[in-house]
Amino acid sequence: MGIHRGHQARPVEWLAEKFIFFVSLSAILMVLLIFLFVAREALPVFFGQTNTALVQKPIPPDEMDKHSPAELQAYLELTPDEFAKTERKTLRALMDVKLEAQDDIPEDFRNDPDARINTTEWKYLLQSHQWNGYDKPEYIWQPVGQIKKFNIIPLFVGTLKVTLIGLLFAVPLAVGAAIYVSQLARPRLRETLKPAIELLSGIPSVVVGFFALIVMATVLQSLFHYQTRLNAFVAGLALGFAVIPVIFSIAEDALTSVPRTYTQAALALGASRWQTAWQIVLPAALPGVFAATVLGFGRAIGETMIVLMVCSASVMSWSIFDSARSITTTIAAEMAEAVNGGPHYRILFLLGALLFGATFVSNMIGDFVIHRFKQKLEGKR
Amino acid sequence: MKKIATILAATAFAASTLAGNITVKGSDTLVILAQKWAEVYMGQHPDVKIQVSGGGSGIGFAALQSQTTDLCDASRKAKPAEIANCLKAFAARPTEYKVALDGLSVYVNPENSLKELTMAQVGDIFTGKIKNWKEVGGPDAPITIYSRENSSGTYEFFKEHVLKGKDFAASAQTMPGTAAIVQAVLKDKNGIGYGGAAYGGGSKLLSIKKTDASPAIEPTEANVESGTYPIWRHLYVYVNPALDKGEVAAYLNWIRSDDGQKYVKDIGYYPLPKNLRSN
Amino acid sequence: MSKVQSRHFRAEKFDFWSFFFSGLTGLATLFILGILATILLNIIVNGWSAISWHFVSTIPKKDFFDANTTGVLPMIVGTSFRVIVMTIFVIPVGVITAIYLTEYAPNTSIITRIIRAAVNNLAGVPSIVFGLFGLGFFINFAGKNLDLLLHNANAVWGQPALIWASLTLAVMTLPVVIVATEESLKAIPPGLREASLALGATKLETILRIVLPQALPGIMTGGILAVSRAAGEVAPILFTGVAYYMASLPAHLSDQFMDLGYHVFVLSTQSPNIEQTRPILYATVLVLLLLTFALNFVAILIRARVRKKLRALG
Numbered sequence: 001m002g003i004h005r006g007h008q009a010r011p012v013e014w015l016a017e018k019f020i021f022f023v024s025l026s027a028i029l030m031v032l033l034i035f036l037f038v039a040r041e042a043l044p045v046f047f048g049q050t051n052t053a054l055v056q057k058p059i060p061p062d063e064m065d066k067h068s069p070a071e072l073q074a075y076l077e078l079t080p081d082e083f084a085k086t087e088r089k090t091l092r093a094l095m096d097v098k099l100e101a102q103d104d105i106p107e108d109f110r111n112d113p114d115a116r117i118n119t120t121e122w123k124y125l126l127q128s129h130q131w132n133g134y135d136k137p138e139y140i141w142q143p144v145g146q147i148k149k150f151n152i153i154p155l156f157v158g159t160l161k162v163t164l165i166g167l168l169f170a171v172p173l174a175v176g177a178a179i180y181v182s183q184l185a186r187p188r189l190r191e192t193l194k195p196a197i198e199l200l201s202g203i204p205s206v207v208v209g210f211f212a213l214i215v216m217a218t219v220l221q222s223l224f225h226y227q228t229r230l231n232a233f234v235a236g237l238a239l240g241f242a243v244i245p246v247i248f249s250i251a252e253d254a255l256t257s258v259p260r261t262y263t264q265a266a267l268a269l270g271a272s273r274w275q276t277a278w279q280i281v282l283p284a285a286l287p288g289v290f291a292a293t294v295l296g297f298g299r300a301i302g303e304t305m306i307v308l309m310v311c312s313a314s315v316m317s318w319s320i321f322d323s324a325r326s327i328t329t330t331i332a333a334e335m336a337e338a339v340n341g342g343p344h345y346r347i348l349f350l351l352g353a354l355l356f357g358a359t360f361v362s363n364m365i366g367d368f369v370i371h372r373f374k375q376k377l378e379g380k381r
Numbered sequence: 382m383k384k385i386a387t388i389l390a391a392t393a394f395a396a397s398t399l400a401g402n403i404t405v406k407g408s409d410t411l412v413i414l415a416q417k418w419a420e421v422y423m424g425q426h427p428d429v430k431i432q433v434s435g436g437g438s439g440i441g442f443a444a445l446q447s448q449t450t451d452l453c454d455a456s457r458k459a460k461p462a463e464i465a466n467c468l469k470a471f472a473a474r475p476t477e478y479k480v481a482l483d484g485l486s487v488y489v490n491p492e493n494s495l496k497e498l499t500m501a502q503v504g505d506i507f508t509g510k511i512k513n514w515k516e517v518g519g520p521d522a523p524i525t526i527y528s529r530e531n532s533s534g535t536y537e538f539f540k541e542h543v544l545k546g547k548d549f550a551a552s553a554q555t556m557p558g559t560a561a562i563v564q565a566v567l568k569d570k571n572g573i574g575y576g577g578a579a580y581g582g583g584s585k586l587l588s589i590k591k592t593d594a595s596p597a598i599e600p601t602e603a604n605v606e607s608g609t610y611p612i613w614r615h616l617y618v619y620v621n622p623a624l625d626k627g628e629v630a631a632y633l634n635w636i637r638s639d640d641g642q643k644y645v646k647d648i649g650y651y652p653l654p655k656n657l658r659s660n
Numbered sequence: 661m662s663k664v665q666s667r668h669f670r671a672e673k674f675d676f677w678s679f680f681f682s683g684l685t686g687l688a689t690l691f692i693l694g695i696l697a698t699i700l701l702n703i704i705v706n707g708w709s710a711i712s713w714h715f716v717s718t719i720p721k722k723d724f725f726d727a728n729t730t731g732v733l734p735m736i737v738g739t740s741f742r743v744i745v746m747t748i749f750v751i752p753v754g755v756i757t758a759i760y761l762t763e764y765a766p767n768t769s770i771i772t773r774i775i776r777a778a779v780n781n782l783a784g785v786p787s788i789v790f791g792l793f794g795l796g797f798f799i800n801f802a803g804k805n806l807d808l809l810l811h812n813a814n815a816v817w818g819q820p821a822l823i824w825a826s827l828t829l830a831v832m833t834l835p836v837v838i839v840a841t842e843e844s845l846k847a848i849p850p851g852l853r854e855a856s857l858a859l860g861a862t863k864l865e866t867i868l869r870i871v872l873p874q875a876l877p878g879i880m881t882g883g884i885l886a887v888s889r890a891a892g893e894v895a896p897i898l899f900t901g902v903a904y905y906m907a908s909l910p911a912h913l914s915d916q917f918m919d920l921g922y923h924v925f926v927l928s929t930q931s932p933n934i935e936q937t938r939p940i941l942y943a944t945v946l947v948l949l950l951l952t953f954a955l956n957f958v959a960i961l962i963r964a965r966v967r968k969k970l971r972a973l974g
Binding site for chain 1 (some may be wrong): 675677678679681684685686687688689691692695696699702703709718752753756757760761764765775777778779780781782783784785786787789790791792793795796797800801813815834835838862863875886888889891892893894895898899921922924925928929938941945948949952953956960
């Protein structure tokens with residue numbers, strides 16, 4: 001579609017072209033910045049620079065001069081720059097705060113073996129651990145309290161559980177509807193059905209969450225008689241509502257792009273409309289349908305408000321009628337109360353970076369498959 | 382584009398604090414009460430403008446430290462890390478003022494025959510050590526626990542003071558707010574939950590014994606105010622000591638006076654005992 | 661194609677399984693439409709009676725859970741402000757990127773492919789990650805440094821604010837604008853451009869005088885879609901600017917604001933009495949839906965008109 005230069009470019013033209021080029025790089029810049037700045041806040045966790053051990057050996061403020069500036073700076077968790085700028089009086093006050101924090105620890109926790117553990121080490125983030133007071137090693141996310149437990153596995157389980165329920169519900173419906181709309185419905189009907197289904201994507205997710213919380217949760221509980229009113233099942237179904245339009249539009253697009261000649265040939269051979277759709281068009285469009293599912297997956301693990309409103313206990317359980325806490329929910333619910341720059345804050349950013357990575361990969365796969373699929377179809381035509 | 386630049390410049394100037402302008406930010410637990418106070422105070426002092434916003438105690442401390450707010454509402458005490466951040470930012474500890482009391486009740490279903498529990502029993506129920514109502518003298522039925530989101534100040538307080546820092550049982554169901562807990566307990570005859578004493582809304586509020594030997598205390602207004610009911614907390618306002626003068630100091634003083642404390646009950650909290658008031 | 665020819669079809673007049681499965685897909689379609697209708701009807705029926713002029717024009721002064729005195733004016737204003745500021749940033753960047761991609765970019769070059777991949781990826785980044793980005797980049801980096809430069813390190817910009825929420829949303833909706841604009845640029849017949857060039861206009865003149873005016877409806881559609889997407893989003897603004905409660909309307913770009921979507925969240929989870937707040941909750945949801953749907957509807961109308969016009973041209 002490019003325009004060929006009519007005559008010699010003037011300086012203004014040249015400048016404009018460069019300007020347009022540089023502005024168009026902003027999309028790339030943004031993706032890089034997102035990764036950079038989300039990961040930047042999480043870096044201290046990566047490098048083991050956070051320490052959440054409850055009991056630490058305090059330095060009495062009077063012995064301040066017995067320690068080197070470097071030691072003090074590390075002890076007070078200051079950057080070299082901050083340390084240089086801080087007055088001696090303030091440094092002493094900071095040391096008092098450290099000491100008081102140690103004095104505030106309840107007696108029960110003084111001798112707790114867990115109180116000496118830095119719970120932000122990878123070992124505790126990923127592996128189960130037998131915490132004091134538990135009968136067996138467990139995966140626990142309890143980031144608030146004396147001993148902060150940051151195991152992220154329950155959050156992964158919660159995210160996957162809700163996402164899979166959502167996809168199991170959404171994929172058959174969305175693909176079924178895509179087959180119907182693209183292959184079986186009359187053209188007139190098709191023109192109204194398609195935008196109607198896509199209207200579902202116009203409903204903000206906070207509204208879907210509201211509907212699930214206020215209406216669906218009650219209706220489903222009276223239907224299935226389970227114990228927990230707000231659980232992964234309700235959240236999964238609501239999530240399904242949000243993913244249906246995504247999967248539907250991509251799958252419908254893929255099905256429509258299968259050349260008409262395929263369909264016509266099959267129909268001419270005496271196949272019914274259904275047989276043509278199921279045995280000819282769907283297999284040809286399968287990569288597109290697969291990509292739709294992958295992109296739907298990406299959308300589902302990134303959805304925040306629905307799961308936040310419908311269920312949120314971080315239970316390590318695969319039962320669909322138990323509560324679940326997804327990664328997105330955890331970030332949204334806990335960021336406001338996390339101490340700015342503290343370990344909890346860092347770990348929430350780490351979760352964000354992981355989430356970004358996961359959706360990045362699923363988007364790449366989805367786009368790649370669609371790209372290949374379209375190329376193949378064009379080649380065959 | 383020129384227009385944006387002008388707006389940017391204008392807002393940059395306007396953002397510097399005007400005299401007689403007080404900003405209050407922090408705990409969502411306190412935001413309604415803070416607004417009520419602001420409303421009444423502004424009525425009495427038309428020259429003072431008070432801006433109230435919520436967000437959470439953590440947000441309030443972050444704002445206090447970056448000096449974007451004069452007062453920080455908090456439903457919990459400042460954490461050492463937050464005090465340290467303030468020291469780093471303005472070389473002083475924030476001054477702490479207690480501004481109200483909040484009593485927490487333990488809710489059960491009205492059909493539950495149980496009337497009282499000891500603090501230790503409440504702790505054991507919520508940590509999952511006690512799993513059946515008959516262990517505490519109730520009917521033979523499993524206990525369902527309803528708890529709050531771990532970002533709420535109520536959760537943290539309950540965990541520290543009633544559970545003595547132990548983890549909530551894994552089976553505890555997380556509810557987004559106190560109202561949701563009350564609703565769940567009303568529907569579930571084996572349920573137990575906790576929340577503000579004033580928000581019982583038809584559920585049964587258990588009397589609490591401090592120890593096995595002490596008497597069972599009902600969570601009534603008088604008992605919370607006198608401190609005999611064992612589960613209560615202070616609500617706080619923190620301020621940068623350098624700003625604690627003039628209008629800000631006068632306002633803080635009024636909040637903690639008999640006149641200011643009159644409005645606390647309207648919102649469902651309890652006024653400070655006489656000895657903590659400012660007059 | 662040999663596969664196709666080797667299949668055997670029963671050429672009966674009525675094939676039960678065909679009927680059965682066609683029916684199933686039809687039911688799936690119907691089911692989805694049923695969900696949509698249930699949600700919309702439930703909200704309209706319950707919300708309509710609670711909505712009033714007083715409700716949409718009142719600033720709640722005391723307790724926004726109180727059905728008699730509350731209103732949603734600050735939320736409507738806050739949501740509108742943040743999308744308007746967002747539009748100012750996202751439209752120029754989005755349109756220029758789309759111009760580059762359709763008018764200048766060599767189709768096969770690596771850089772074009774990377775830009776396209778970045779746009780696609782940006783569209784798939786979870787909204788909460790945009791929120792973290794806004795906090796980490798706009799507030800903690802850009803805002804804090806701006807304060808160092810302009811305000812002697814007093815925090816003016818280094819805190820959640822309307823401008824940061826809007827910018828975060830602008831980054832999020834950039835792909836929407838790019839894709840819609842690109843679509844409309846591609847639909848302009850190349851003949852128009854060639855005619856302009858043949859008459860001696862430069863490339864820039866052609867783009868500014870011929871291509872852009874033609875693409876205007878498409879650009880508007882993109883803008884409206886971006887606005888309707890952004891208006892309902894809550895997750896990206898959670899840490900970048902929304903306030904639980906403010907007694908007055910936002911007046912500056914450095915102010916925080918109240919928001920319709922976030923208010924729906926607050927009303928449905930934080931209310932001290934669920935039954936009493938139900939009517940205002942439904943009314944707030946209805947206001948939010950009306951806002952986003954009205955915008956969507958306008959976008960669909962413009963798009964339909966553009967397509968018709970293009971068909972007539974083609």
